[in-house]
Amino acid sequence: MAQVPRAGRGAEPAVHFNHALLLRARLELELTQEQVAASIGVDVRTYRRYESGAVNDPRLGFSVRSPSRRRILERLGAELGLAEAELLVGEAGGAPVAAPEAEDGAAASGAGEAAQGAAPAWRPLHAHTLQRARHFVGRGEILDRLAAWAGASPPSPPVIALLGVGGAGKTAIAERFLQGLGDAPRAGGVLVWSFYDDPRTEAFLDQAAAYFAPGQGASDAAAPRPPAAPGEQLARLKEALGQGPPHLLVLDGLETVQAEGGAGRAHGELHDALLRRLLCAIAAGLGGARALVTSRFELADLAAWADGGLSTIRPESLGEGDAASLMRRWGIRNDDDALRALFESTGGHALSVAVVGSYVGAFLGGDAGRLSAARAAHLAEAERDDVLARRLSSVLSAYARALPAGERDLLARLSVFPGGAGEAALLQLVRAGGEIAGAMAGWGAAELARGLARLTRLGLVFAARQGELCYSTHPFVRQHFKSLLGVPPDRIHAAGSAAPPPRLDEAPRRAPRERRAIDAYEAILTELLGAGRATEAYEIYALGLGGFAHLGLKLGDMARGARILRAFAGGDDPRGMPASLPARLRASLAYDAGLYAGALGDLAFACACYEAHNELAGALGDPAPLETGLRTLAYTERLRGRLTEARRLLERASEVGLRAGGSAGSAVRASDSGQTVRIVALLAAVLHDLGEVDAAGERFAMLRKLGDAPVARRALWEAEHDLALGRRDTAREATERNIAECRRRGWEGHVAHGHTLLGLALLDGGDGGGVDAASAEAHLVEARRWASATGEVEVALRCHELAARIALAAGRPDDGARQALEGLHVAEACGFGPFRARLAVVAARCALARGAGEAASAAGLAASAVAWAGEDAWARADALHWAGVAAARAGDVPRGRELLAGAAALRERLRHPEAAASREALSRLGSTPESEARFR
Numbered sequence: 001m002a003q004v005p006r007a008g009r010g011a012e013p014a015v016h017f018n019h020a021l022l023l024r025a026r027l028e029l030e031l032t033q034e035q036v037a038a039s040i041g042v043d044v045r046t047y048r049r050y051e052s053g054a055v056n057d058p059r060l061g062f063s064v065r066s067p068s069r070r071r072i073l074e075r076l077g078a079e080l081g082l083a084e085a086e087l088l089v090g091e092a093g094g095a096p097v098a099a100p101e102a103e104d105g106a107a108a109s110g111a112g113e114a115a116q117g118a119a120p121a122w123r124p125l126h127a128h129t130l131q132r133a134r135h136f137v138g139r140g141e142i143l144d145r146l147a148a149w150a151g152a153s154p155p156s157p158p159v160i161a162l163l164g165v166g167g168a169g170k171t172a173i174a175e176r177f178l179q180g181l182g183d184a185p186r187a188g189g190v191l192v193w194s195f196y197d198d199p200r201t202e203a204f205l206d207q208a209a210a211y212f213a214p215g216q217g218a219s220d221a222a223a224p225r226p227p228a229a230p231g232e233q234l235a236r237l238k239e240a241l242g243q244g245p246p247h248l249l250v251l252d253g254l255e256t257v258q259a260e261g262g263a264g265r266a267h268g269e270l271h272d273a274l275l276r277r278l279l280c281a282i283a284a285g286l287g288g289a290r291a292l293v294t295s296r297f298e299l300a301d302l303a304a305w306a307d308g309g310l311s312t313i314r315p316e317s318l319g320e321g322d323a324a325s326l327m328r329r330w331g332i333r334n335d336d337d338a339l340r341a342l343f344e345s346t347g348g349h350a351l352s353v354a355v356v357g358s359y360v361g362a363f364l365g366g367d368a369g370r371l372s373a374a375r376a377a378h379l380a381e382a383e384r385d386d387v388l389a390r391r392l393s394s395v396l397s398a399y400a401r402a403l404p405a406g407e408r409d410l411l412a413r414l415s416v417f418p419g420g421a422g423e424a425a426l427l428q429l430v431r432a433g434g435e436i437a438g439a440m441a442g443w444g445a446a447e448l449a450r451g452l453a454r455l456t457r458l459g460l461v462f463a464a465r466q467g468e469l470c471y472s473t474h475p476f477v478r479q480h481f482k483s484l485l486g487v488p489p490d491r492i493h494a495a496g497s498a499a500p501p502p503r504l505d506e507a508p509r510r511a512p513r514e515r516r517a518i519d520a521y522e523a524i525l526t527e528l529l530g531a532g533r534a535t536e537a538y539e540i541y542a543l544g545l546g547g548f549a550h551l552g553l554k555l556g557d558m559a560r561g562a563r564i565l566r567a568f569a570g571g572d573d574p575r576g577m578p579a580s581l582p583a584r585l586r587a588s589l590a591y592d593a594g595l596y597a598g599a600l601g602d603l604a605f606a607c608a609c610y611e612a613h614n615e616l617a618g619a620l621g622d623p624a625p626l627e628t629g630l631r632t633l634a635y636t637e638r639l640r641g642r643l644t645e646a647r648r649l650l651e652r653a654s655e656v657g658l659r660a661g662g663s664a665g666s667a668v669r670a671s672d673s674g675q676t677v678r679i680v681a682l683l684a685a686v687l688h689d690l691g692e693v694d695a696a697g698e699r700f701a702m703l704r705k706l707g708d709a710p711v712a713r714r715a716l717w718e719a720e721h722d723l724a725l726g727r728r729d730t731a732r733e734a735t736e737r738n739i740a741e742c743r744r745r746g747w748e749g750h751v752a753h754g755h756t757l758l759g760l761a762l763l764d765g766g767d768g769g770g771v772d773a774a775s776a777e778a779h780l781v782e783a784r785r786w787a788s789a790t791g792e793v794e795v796a797l798r799c800h801e802l803a804a805r806i807a808l809a810a811g812r813p814d815d816g817a818r819q820a821l822e823g824l825h826v827a828e829a830c831g832f833g834p835f836r837a838r839l840a841v842v843a844a845r846c847a848l849a850r851g852a853g854e855a856a857s858a859a860g861l862a863a864s865a866v867a868w869a870g871e872d873a874w875a876r877a878d879a880l881h882w883a884g885v886a887a888a889r890a891g892d893v894p895r896g897r898e899l900l901a902g903a904a905a906l907r908e909r910l911r912h913p914e915a916a917a918s919r920e921a922l923s924r925l926g927s928t929p930e931s932e933a934r935f936r
Contacts, residue, residue, distance in 0.1 A: 017062040018089045019053035025080040026051070029453060039134075039457060040075035050076070062088070070183065078456055078463030081449030083423070121185030122245070124178070125211050127204075128194035130252055131474060133172035133354070134459045135329035138322035142313055146177045146292065153246060155290035157311045159283045159302060162294040164315050166475065167351030170294035171252050173315060177292070178250065188246035188288060196253035196475055197420060201272035202559040204251075205233040212247060213240035232788045234274045238281055241289040249282070253475075254295035259572040265605060268300035271566065272559055273600040274791065276301045277829050283309030284825075317348030326353050327368075330459075331361025334368045342368050351474065355396065358459045363402040396480040399460070408484065409438035410451050411460060411473070415482040416492045420472035423448060432495045435487045488531050511546030513555065521545050522564060529567050534578035537568070538585055548592045553749065556790030558599045565593035574612040587616035587625060591632070598636055601793030601830030606636050627653045627675045631682060638682075639794060641833025643690050643871040650683045677703055681714035688721045689834070691873030691910055696721055710734070711741050712750045719757055724874055726913030732761045749795065752786035755779040756798040763805050773809045780806060797823050797835045804842040813849035820846060833868060837875040840865035844882050852889060859886035866899075877906040881918050888925055897925045 026036055037047035049055050050072070056062050063069070077084055142162075149160060162170040178192065191211050193204050213236045241247055257275065261267030270276040282291050283305035293299070302310045318326065323346070324339040332339065342360075346352040364370040400408055413429055414421055423445070429436055430443045440448070452471055455461040461473050473481075485492065512518055521544050528537040541564060545551050551561045569576040574593050577586035594609030610633040617625035630653035637646040657676055684699030700718045703710060710718055715738040723731040735754045742750040759779035762772040780802050787796040800823025807816030820843035827836040840861045847858035862883035869876035880903035888896030900922040907915035 015061050015063075015088050016056050017050065017053065018087050019051055019056070021082065021086055022051050022076065022080070025082055025449075029080065029450060036076075036079065039079045040072060042072065046072075074463075077469055079453060081423075081453035081456075083469050122187070122189040122247075123185055124181065124183055124190035124192065125207075126178075126192045127207050128192060128197040128252070129462075130175040130178065130192060130194060130250075131171050131462045131472070132175050133169070134457075135326055135354070135357075136172060136176055137326045137329070138318060139169065139173050139176070139315065142173055142315060143177055143180065145313070146173075147180055149290070150177075150181060150246075150248065154285070154288060155246070157283070157305075157309050158285060158289065159279065159291045159293065159299075159305070159310045161299050161302075161310065161312045162292070162315065163298065163312050164296070165349075166296055167349055168315050168317075169350035170315060172350070174250055174252055174292060174294055186246075188248060190248045190250065192250045192252075194252040195256040197472065199253075199256045200560070200563070201257055201275045202233070202557070205237060205274060205278070208249070209233045209237045209240075212237060232791075234278060234791070235788075237278065238286060241282070242287040244287045246288040246290070249289070249291040251291060251293040254293045254299075255297045258295065258297045258300075260297075261572070265572040265608075266300050268295075268297040270301050271562065271572075273597075273602045273793070273830060274559065277826065280305075280829055281825070285309070315350075318350055318353055319348065323348050323353045327357040327360070330354065330357030331366040332357055332368050333366040338368045354459055355399070359399055359402070362458055363399075396477065400481065400484060405439035406443065406447070407451050407455055408481075409440055410448070411455055411477075412481045412484045413438070413440075413492055414461065414471060414473060415478040416485070416489045417472070420470035422470050423452070426452075426471075429492065429495055436492060436495050438486070489527065511544065511550040518545065518551075518555075518557070518560070522560065525564065526567055529578075532580075534568070534580045538581060538589070541568075541589075548595050552592075552596060552599060552790075556792075558596050558791060562593065562596040562600060562602075565589055565596060569593070574609040575615070583616050583620060584625075587613045587620070587629075590616065591625075591629060594632065594636070598639075599790065599792045599794075601826065601832070603636055603640050603831045607633060607640075610636065623656045623659070624675060627656050627679065630656065631675075631679050634686070635682060638686055638689065639834075640831050641868075641870045641872060643686055646686045647683065647690070650679055650686065653679050654683075677706055677708040677714065680706070681710070681717055684721070685717035688717075688724070689872050689874065691906075693725070693910055711738060712747060713753075716750065716753050716757060723757065723761055725911060728761050732758060735761070748786050749790070749792060752783040752795045753798065755783040756795070756802050759783070759802045760805065763809050771809050773806050776802065776806050776809075793826065793830055793832070797827055797832055797839070800826070801835070801839055801842060804839070804846065808842065808846055808849060811849075813846040816849075817843050817846035833870055834872040834875050837865040837869040837872065837879055840868060841875075841878050841882050844886055848882075848886060848889065855886055855889035855891075859883065859890045859892070862886050873906065873910060874912070877903055877910060877912055878914075880906060881914070881921070884918075885921055888921075893925055897922065900925065 026033070033047055033051065034044050037044040040047070073084055073087060076082060076087065146160070149155060162173060164170050178190075181190065189212055191208055193207065195204070198204070209232075254270075257271050259265035259267060259269045259271060265271075270279070279291060279293075279299070279302060282289050283302050298312075299310065306312075320340060320343050323343045324336065327339055327342065332342075334342075342356060343353070346356055360366060360368050360370075403411070410426070414426070417425070426448055427445060430440045430448060431437075433441050437443075440451075443451070452461060452463075456463060456471070460477055461471050463469055463471050472478075482489065512521065521540055525537045525540045525545075528534075528540070541547060545564075546554070548561060551557050551564075565574075566572065568578065568589050570578075574590045577589050579586075581589075590609050590613040594606040594613065597603075597606035597609055610629055614626060614629040614633065617629050620626075630649050634646040634649035634653070637643075637649065654676075657679070680699050680702055684696045684703075687699060688696035700721060703714065703718075708714070715734055719731040719735045719738070722728075722734070735757050739751050739754040739758075742748075742754065756779065759776040762776040762779070780799060783795065783799050783802070786792065787799050800819050804816040804820035804823070807813070807819060820839045824836060824839040824843060826832075827839055844858040844861035844865065847854040847861060862879055862885075865879035866876060866883050869879050880899050884896045884899030884901075884903055886896075887893075887899060900918055904915065904918035904922050906912075907918050
């Protein structure tokens with residue numbers, strides 16, 4: 001939402017601070033003014049001004065534009081269980097009114113006002129409120145380093161990772177760092193996101209794009225663009241971050257979207273390819289952008305930037321002095337010897353020290369001596385056995401026994417909601433009664449508020465404002481108390497969210513398109529999986545959400561689909577689909593997981609998914625799923641540039657079909673001739689890439705003999721073959737027919753591919769035709785519709801190549817280089833080998849077009865393209881040609897001659913329409929028999 005300038009607002013209603021409510025709440029909780037003042041971090045004189053009403057101006061009422069006042073309001077609400085709307089009332093103390101916006105009316109988008117030509121001001125956006133350490137000690141060196149880093153320009157390094165075991169204090173450090181930044185307007189935006197509260201990476205990207213790029217530019221905040229489509233989120237976000245302002249992303253709990261390591265992924269690898277590309281781009285240098293992340297795992301995807309783009313900070317355990325200070329703040333009154341013994345039992349682990357301090361202060365009268373020797377010994381033993389889990393679990397078990405039953409059950413039920421829950425949702429649990437309410441049965445709103453306030457004072461719960469005041473807890477605490485529920489979590493979640501129980505007895509008439517409805521389906525599906533009801537969860541995915549055909553192909557919600565399939569597998573191994581499902585359904589889920597991963601550009605993981613599918617399909621006795629799996633795996637290996645492996649897989653798929661043909665040995669089964677033609681068509685494309693041009697042509701001709709009317713990818717591959725050989729008109733006519741048929745069938749992905757091919761045909765100049773960059777641009781616009789809607793990486797890369805070629809043809813080499821290099825980074829991050837080579841060649845050509853001063857840069861790019869081309873003969877031929885041209889222009893004529901000789905020989909063998917251009921360039925340098933023979 002864009003900000004509204006103050007001059008454009010009407011008069012704001014008078015607002016008063018409800019000091020009478022504050023007094024009543026304190027007395028009900030039996031707290032002194034000194035205790036409340038200490039708990040919210042102010043001196044007692046300041047607190048008394050609030051409780052007496054002295055903060056209310058007789059004429060203007062109570063202003064909350066000051067960041068310090070807003071923090072006090074939030075802390076009062078968290079400590080005393082009061083909503084901000086209750087603390088801010090109308091002039092007569094009547095009905096609560098909406099709180100005015102922060103100073104100068106900062107809105108959710110964070111884009112500041114541009115007043116009288118001044119630079120826009122950005123206000124921090126706390127999409128989630130990080131858990132605040134009730135008592136914070138030490139860490140001064142880390143905080144000083146972060147403060148200096150936040151003010152540096154340019155940022156060095158762009159990414160800082162706070163890494164450590166759970167409970168080491170990473171989130172508390174990040175929250176303290178943010179406190180130091182304050183909420184005042186800044187030159188760049190600050191977006192705070194907790195993956196503990198919301199692990200949906202697409203939701204994060206959506207919020208980030210809306211915050212950093214709300215309008216066409218920073219000065220156009222009053223004209224926000226519509227929400228970004230899945231395929232636009234990352235592009236729009238990177239464009240905004242790259243414009244220069246010192247924007248800051250604070251990402252907490254990244255381990256929730258990282259792999260733990262296994263058959264599918266490396267330890268610490270990010271699940272989401274878009275998030276991976278964003279962090280890689282920031283680490284590589286994206287304007288003035290910087291990111292602070294916290295995680296339990298190493299950032300495996302950023303390893304290449306460990307020497308410059310990424311710095312890792314590992315908070316150490318608290319020293320004895322800091323630990324003693326922290327325990328005293330929690331109310332422990334013993335001497336140094338007793339504190340030392342308690343410190344040694346916790347090992348200085350920050351969360352353990354805090355929980356022990358809270359427990360002794362709250363339930364043992366602050367006397368550590370009352371902590372039994374047996375329990376202290378158990379803590380020490382647990383430390384040696386398991387540095388965290390056993391030791392902390394022991395203290396939390398003691399806490400669970402000491403808490404009143406109602407507060408224990410409240411904490412257990414709150415732990416069901418990882419993103420937190422408001423009082424309204426918790427009251428629904430109370431009103432549900434029975435085992436849903438547990439020991440909270442009979443509570444009213446006042447009892448609930450007191451229970452939340454007490455748990456907050458104990459440090460077990462923290463409050464954050466996300467629209468309404470929400471309460472949550474540390475993941476360690478959540479995990480422990482959730483185990484004490486005694487009732488299925490899905491029932492608690494359903495009762496708290498007021499969601500109707502899932503109806504699995506009938507499928508919906510059509511799969512939903514609205515995000516809220518899809519979110520609801522996903523939430524129910526996740527709860528069903530958690531309850532072990534995999535068959536019902538599968539029905540929701542396949543019928544309710546429509547599987548990949550709807551969720552992926554129609555909605556382009558690839559990240560969500562990948563997350564759902566990961567939930568089915570219970571982790572990162574696609575072989576882990578629920579054993580309670582039939583093998584056919586497990587194979588189908590593994591296959592869909594590969595489709596989502598492939599669309600997102602996660603090619604290595606897509607291959608792992610298809611391999612898992614093929615293992616299951618091989619045991620089914622039906623050859624069709626195995627043929628499909630082998631062919632799709634071959635398709636993905638082709639994208640990776642592993643052409644010999646793709647050929648081997650297709651030959652194996654053909655063998656499966658031959659064996660299934662029966663004793664007659666027919667290569668084509670009447671019931672499934674489609675399998676054969678798809679295998680033959682893809683094999684023809686692979687043979688073309690390998691440079692076996694005649695063999696490829698024979699396979700395409702074979703399709704006609706099999707009675708196939710090429711459509712979709714089969715027709716696109718043959719058109720690519722024709723275009724590469726210079727038969728432009730043939731390729732264009734076939735592609736235009738193909739696009740019409742695919743559009744009729746609703747295959748928009750194939751339509752987009754076809755438009756990129758038509759665009760390239762208009763730039764090649766084959767069949768004696770000229771270059772038509774303007775018409776090619778129109779095809780690019782059509783192709784980008786699908787890429788923007790879905791984020792499918794293969795189509796996006798084709799669009800980058802076409803856009804770069806158009807810009808080059810139109811005499812805009814700078815634009816062409818930008819498009820080519822952006823695509824090159826995507827291809828590199830996602831493992832698209834041949835695209836990497838092709839885009840590097842276009843980037844080299846753009847460098848050459850900028851003038852002689854860029855020849856060395858062009859030579860480097862083209863030389864890299866030669867290496868990246870791998871087995872792709874066509875990519876290698878073009879890379880050799882332009883590497884030779886660039887080397888010669890850079891002054892290395894012998895090297896240029898050598899490379900051009902190789903290009904001429906290879907292009908001749910391929911019957912490349914530009915073979916004459918290589919021979920002509922070589923003749924200008926003077927070829928030698930030795931240089932030509934070397935590449936024959």
